[in-house]
Amino acid sequence: MSHFDDETRLRPHGDGLRWQADVSAAWNIGQNPNGGYLLSLVGTALQQATPGQPDPLSITAHYLRPGLGGQPGEVAVDVLRRGRALSTARATLRQDGQPRLEVLAAMGDLGPAGTPPVGPQITLPPPELPPPDDCPGRSAPAQGVSLSILDRLDIRLHPLHARPGEVGRALVSGWIRFRDGRDADPLACLLMADAFPPAVFGLLGLVGWVPTVELTVHLRARPAPGWLRVQFVANDLADGRVIEDGALWDSTGRLVAQSRQLALVRLPGGGASG
Amino acid sequence: MSHFDDETRLRPHGDGLRWQADVSAAWNIGQNPNGGYLLSLVGTALQQATPGQPDPLSITAHYLRPGLGGQPGEVAVDVLRRGRALSTARATLRQDGQPRLEVLAAMGDLGPAGTPPVGPQITLPPPELPPPDDCPGRSAPAQGVSLSILDRLDIRLHPLHARPGEVGRALVSGWIRFRDGRDADPLACLLMADAFPPAVFGLLGLVGWVPTVELTVHLRARPAPGWLRVQFVANDLADGRVIEDGALWDSTGRLVAQSRQLALVRLPGGGASG
Numbered sequence: 351m352s353h354f355d356d357e358t359r360l361r362p363h364g365d366g367l368r369w370q371a372d373v374s375a376a377w378n379i380g381q382n383p384n385g386g387y388l389l390s391l392v393g394t395a396l397q398q399a400t401p402g403q404p405d406p407l408s409i410t411a412h413y414l415r416p417g418l419g420g421q422p423g424e425v426a427v428d429v430l431r432r433g434r435a436l437s438t439a440r441a442t443l444r445q446d447g448q449p450r451l452e453v454l455a456a457m458g459d460l461g462p463a464g465t466p467p468v469g470p471q472i473t474l475p476p477p478e479l480p481p482p483d484d485c486p487g488r489s490a491p492a493q494g495v496s497l498s499i500l501d502r503l504d505i506r507l508h509p510l511h512a513r514p515g516e517v518g519r520a521l522v523s524g525w526i527r528f529r530d531g532r533d534a535d536p537l538a539c540l541l542m543a544d545a546f547p548p549a550v551f552g553l554l555g556l557v558g559w560v561p562t563v564e565l566t567v568h569l570r571a572r573p574a575p576g577w578l579r580v581q582f583v584a585n586d587l588a589d590g591r592v593i594e595d596g597a598l599w600d601s602t603g604r605l606v607a608q609s610r611q612l613a614l615v616r617l618p619g620g621g622a623s624g
Numbered sequence: 625m626s627h628f629d630d631e632t633r634l635r636p637h638g639d640g641l642r643w644q645a646d647v648s649a650a651w652n653i654g655q656n657p658n659g660g661y662l663l664s665l666v667g668t669a670l671q672q673a674t675p676g677q678p679d680p681l682s683i684t685a686h687y688l689r690p691g692l693g694g695q696p697g698e699v700a701v702d703v704l705r706r707g708r709a710l711s712t713a714r715a716t717l718r719q720d721g722q723p724r725l726e727v728l729a730a731m732g733d734l735g736p737a738g739t740p741p742v743g744p745q746i747t748l749p750p751p752e753l754p755p756p757d758d759c760p761g762r763s764a765p766a767q768g769v770s771l772s773i774l775d776r777l778d779i780r781l782h783p784l785h786a787r788p789g790e791v792g793r794a795l796v797s798g799w800i801r802f803r804d805g806r807d808a809d810p811l812a813c814l815l816m817a818d819a820f821p822p823a824v825f826g827l828l829g830l831v832g833w834v835p836t837v838e839l840t841v842h843l844r845a846r847p848a849p850g851w852l853r854v855q856f857v858a859n860d861l862a863d864g865r866v867i868e869d870g871a872l873w874d875s876t877g878r879l880v881a882q883s884r885q886l887a888l889v890r891l892p893g894g895g896a897s898g
């Protein structure tokens with residue numbers, strides 16, 4: 351068993367589509383669980399609620415309150431429409447009596463890894479990257495900020511993107527995989543779409559905190575085993591709100607996920623707030 | 625009064641955050657109301673449910689079933705969290721007893737049009753376009769398909785993008801405004817983010833139907849009066865599912881909205897289906 355499987359496990363609870371979870375602190379960024387980890391936990395419940403349609407083809411999470419690592423949680427799912435190829439469902443993660451994540455998803459089946467795509471194709475080419483061994487690992491941004499998640503995920507940054515502010519663009523690219531050797535699957539891609547340093551760090555240097563308001567991930571194909579290659583870019587920052595676009599490719603160069611998030615850039619002495 | 629205001633009007637209904645609407649057929653594409661129109665109708669209800677926070681900073685709609693033009697509908701809103709600067713709410717549009725749209729949104733306040741952005745900025749530059757008078761109007765794609773929406777919206781296409789398949793890229797750009805002279809506001813941007821021909825037409829020519837599974841719009845600024853400039857691009861098509869990215873700029877060149885949707889490309893004799 352992998353840590354990811356252990357730490358996204360759910361127990362059926364009561365009647366209907368409700369599960370209990372132990373929200374782990376092992377995926378924390380600072381004091382709170384990573385938003386992608388919480389989303390993959392909710393994705394596990396969605397998967398169980400839509401048999402035969404295990405993959406979120408589109409999934410949107412709104413982050414209402416920070417999650418609580420090391421505390422129990424409850425996920426409730428409501429299937430809004432069951433279709434032959436696609437079903438739509440919403441889900442809520444609650445901890446300590448309060449909703450933390452509200453999620454809306456279209457569930458389907460990406461088919462086996464390595465299946466050639468059907469029909470006409472357009473694709474985003476993967477970025478050029480030095481091999482993982484030539485890319486430095488992600489590290490904690492400052493003394494006193496702990497990134498427990500780095501014990502679970504091996505994150506390598508493009509050498510030009512490893513020092514905040516140095517690339518002069520709101521861009522970060524690199525490699526990611528689980529440290530324990532588990533290969534990425536679609537639910538793991540939800541986590542990996544939110545585990546890199548914010549792209550704005552590339553332009554602005556370290557800004558204290560970039561909380562996610564909303565994250566949408568589109569899963570495009572089941573990844574082949576091995577490292578995932580990722581790139582995140584922010585092309586739109588104003589009024590303390592940034593849109594960050596991400597893309598993930600598997601070890602064969604196939605695009606497996608796209609992501610977009612709206613986040614707040616909390617600048618010292620001002621900026622937007624929730 | 626404008627047609628858009630008339631045709632997105634809601635009447636309070638029963639207790640709590642519920643409204644009745646007359647879903648107009650005037651915004652139809654073929655037999656069904658445009659998805660952007662339905663989203664702006666739901667946006668009107670969200671606006672009423674979150675006083676002082678009139679603008680969807682992030683709004684995601686999942687299209688469960690086609691809407692019914694010319695029939696009544698009911699919108700129910702549930703505010704999940706009220707915050708000082710942002711509130712999160714979900715909403716359902718029902719017609720004929722069945723849910724049609726499920727929506728999740730973060731509501732806030734974009735401030736007055738023309739306010740200079742605060743803090744560091746990154747922005748997408750608007751595309752080069754000939755003036756509106758040199759751009760042909762959008763027309764119905766084929767005999768027998770009526771686009772009632774073109775009586776409400778004046779849509780001008782870049783001359784190179786006006787004939788399906790001709791540009792050789794999944795790209796469409798142009799201009800849009802209401803025919804009756806009403807200026808666009810944030811809710812109108814929700815409509816206008818879904819009123820152009822699908823970008824894949826630029827590459828593939830006419831494919832019969834490109835139904836939206838999910839549409840997310842991020843509103844970035846309140847638009848100044850006048851034409852909106854828009855561009856839609858599909859960089860990711862596989863297995864009959866396409867991701868289309870859009871951006872809208874106001875008459876001063878300011879980026880006012882970004883959109884992304886997941887749609888199905890139904891090719892003759894195959895492709896994905898819901």
